Amino acid sequence: MAGESTNWWKTGIIYQIYPRSFQDSNHDGVGDLRGIIHRLPYLIELGVDAIWLSPIFTSPMVDFGYDIADYTDVDPLFGNLADLDSLIEAAHRHQLKLILDLVPNHTSDQHPWFIESKTSRINPKRDWFIWRDPAPDGGPPNNWLSEFGGSAWEFDPNTNQYYYHTFLSAQPDLNWRNPTVRNAMHDVIRFWLRRGVDGFRVDAVWYLIKDDQFRDNPINPDFHRGTLPRDALIPLYTADLPEVHDAISGMRKVLDEFPDRVILGEIYLPIERLVAYYGRNLEGVHFPYNFALLTAKWEARSLAQLIDKYEAALPLGGWPNWVLGNHDRPRLATRIGADQARVAAMLLMTLRGTPTLYYGDEIGMRQVDILSEQVRDPFEKNVPGIGIGRDGCRTPMQWDATRSAGFSDADSWLPVADDFRTDNVDCFRKNKGSLYWLYRRLIDFRRKHIALTEGSYTPLKARGDLLLFGRELREERILIALNLGPEPIAVSFADELLCGQVLLSSFADRDGEEVRAGIDLRGNEGLLMTVNRVGLDN
Ligand code: NOJ
Secondary structure: OOOOOOOHHHHOOEEEEOHHHOOOOOOOOOOOHHHHHHOHHHHHHHOOOEEEEOOOEEOOOOOOOOOOOEEEEEOOOOOOHHHHHHHHHHHHHOOOEEEEEEOOOEOOOOOHHHHHHHHOOOOOOHHHEOEEOOOOOOOOOOOOEOOOOOEOEEEEOOOOEEEEOOOOOOOOEEOOOOHHHHHHHHHHHHHHHHOOOOEEEEOOHHHOOOOOOOOOOOEOOOOOOOOOHHHHEOOOOOOOOOOHHHHHHHHHHHHOOOOOOEEEEOOOOOHHHHHHHHOOOOOOOOEEOOOHHHHOOOOHHHHHHHHHHHHHHOOOOOOOEEEOOOOOOOOHHHHHOHHHHHHHHHHHHHOOOEEEEEOOHHHOOOOOOOOHHHOOOHHHHHOOOOOOOOHHHOOOOOOOOOHHHHOOOOOOOOOOOHHHHOOOHHHHHOOOOOHHHHHHHHHHHHHHOHHHHHOEEEEEOOOOOEEEEEEEEOOEEEEEEEEOOOOOEEEEOOOOOOEEEEEEEOOOOOOOOEEEOEEEEOOOOEEEEEEOOOOOOO
8 A cells, every 4th residue: 555654575676586596605616695795785886685596504405505414504505504604793784684585385305304204104293295106007196287297206115105396306395284394494494584574485385285186287278399297287185275375374473473574475376366475454565576567568559458457456555576587497697688688677666565676687688598518407317308407597696807707716517608708797787778787777766766666556548568657656746658669659648647757777878858748758668757646548
């Protein structure tokens, strides 16, 4: 609700760091916590408010940290608990919040809980995971498929049962129907909150509960070859089950034992299902991540519709959020091109709701082509050749033109992009026309204009490639005009009395220009204007 609250996670900007690729400090070609501490001044200069770290916990790294062997320790690859404490302390000293990744759906098969669970059918931890007898023919108990290809069941010859894994067989699913499991995860949450972390992004949270009758998932009639093997079935009995909301509100209660913390859910569902994760009385996650822009057709009319649909679907008091990139999806600048990446920056920083910025998107990092012998991503290894590889969006941060782009003084774990000598933080810092500077100006501008952080959102009628909307709070009225195409557009406002001034232009050359009843946009240009009125039908 406009002006209702100023929680940091509502007004702030979240910056996602993929720790393996941000900054190496110990010469092993893999990023670490000390490296992140070293780069904090950069994040402060950029102006973001919170950092979310993808997992840094003890892990065999089969899924690069999303397979956890100890929820309450740091993997030596990234440092140790003392390093994490130092990071928390340093971040807080600079008013930066720190969000960790919580992975409650599954552990690593090397987690002591699973090792114990595997020992026998009568082990007290047996029911912490999901074990089933083979089907009469000895095969898997049902037709459930893994997200990462193949059956979701793995046979254990020792106890003659199968265990369930939503992702890799090295990532057995915890049994969230078991209250002891819930309590154990609640203790993990408390452990980190007591240590001072400001909240969690919760991994794969819509998968937590599975059908207790283990019914077969229905066949997907729309499935065709060339798409993900898991799409052969509709995940009716393995995802988004009604009881998941109870499991989430349990975690939320634990969060609420501590002041001012946040819990954000990773949920890939259509908008109408997604918004249920706020909880009936907002007792769910503070917000389910809204990934609609990751796959949206980059075209003004589609985006306008998508934004309207999302705004309309939000429950009363449910806070919106927007994401343009993450460690699982192709890089934005490759998806929509460098020119539109600038327009996207303006969109992300002006829509109503919390923006999450993926490391490197502020310098327009591209998807890097990965040769088959360089592939590290287990998803790509399991389901090769259909373009789902995630290595290309996880390459080292491009800091400067030196070896490994300033990320490491050793060879980096993934290749650095070819363009790193010209497209890096160091070069872009010196060029006020760069995307990096556009982000800096936008972030600064957003911080100074309450209409952008807490104001209402008003879609305005527009045609063709133009996306036009207003943000408004009290006396502050901002009009945002974005040209989603390469051709110039003349915008004339239906409201002839509308006038104002350009506050920020994407090419940084029109600030202060007068606006009267209309304005011309160049191709791929975006303008933020302060105006005397918005909200009247355009
Ligand atoms: C979602 C994470 O974002 C992804 O990187 C990971 O592979 C799966 N969950 C499994 O944890």
